[in-house]
Amino acid sequence: MMKIFYRASCASSKKALAWFRSHDIEIEAIRIGEITHKDLIQILSLSENGVFDIVKRSNSVAADENNKHREKLNNMKFNEALVYLKGHPALLATPIILDPTKCLIGFNSEQIRQFIPIKHRKSLR
Numbered sequence: 352m353m354k355i356f357y358r359a360s361c362a363s364s365k366k367a368l369a370w371f372r373s374h375d376i377e378i379e380a381i382r383i384g385e386i387t388h389k390d391l392i393q394i395l396s397l398s399e400n401g402v403f404d405i406v407k408r409s410n411s412v413a414a415d416e417n418n419k420h421r422e423k424l425n426n427m428k429f430n431e432a433l434v435y436l437k438g439h440p441a442l443l444a445t446p447i448i449l450d451p452t453k454c455l456i457g458f459n460s461e462q463i464r465q466f467i468p469i470k471h472r473k474s475l476r
Contacts, residue, residue: 353466354379356386356447363458367446370463383447384440391433394447397454402432404456407444417442 355371355378357364371378391405398404402424407417420442424432436442448455448466455462 352377352379353448353450354381354390356381356383356390356443356445356449358383358445361445364446366458367448367463370458370460371466374467376466376468383443383445386437386440386443386447388433388437390449391436394449394454397449397452398456402436405436405444405447406442 353371353376355364355367357368357380359382368378368380394405395401403421406421406424420439424435427435444456446456446458448463450466453465455465
């Protein structure tokens with residue numbers, strides 16, 4: 352089953368959830384604060400740059416705070432970083448879209464199409 356880790360106040364999360372609903376694709380929507388250790392490991396195993404792919408980047412005042420957390424994470428061992436992220440879910444970018452073989456961080460209208468099941472893709476042609 353496909354999972355979407357979302358933040359209710361996140362516009363990208365809302366777009367992703369609406370996109371899946373509009374394509375009648377079954378998902379398990381999970382608030383980012385409920386992400387598990389196992390989910391984090393799976394997400395990281397499918398990411399290109401590890402932890403830094405899933406940590407928020409921002410251009411706002413919060414950027415300094417995020418940079419402090421990113422620096423802390425950079426100096427941690429893998430398991431320490433997982434525990435830290437689990438304890439600080441506000442650091443995680445959303446949405447995180449996960450299936451057994453693919454992961455997408457954020458909403459991208461082109462890249463999200465990779466989650467359309469083959470049977471649906473054929474009917475879109």
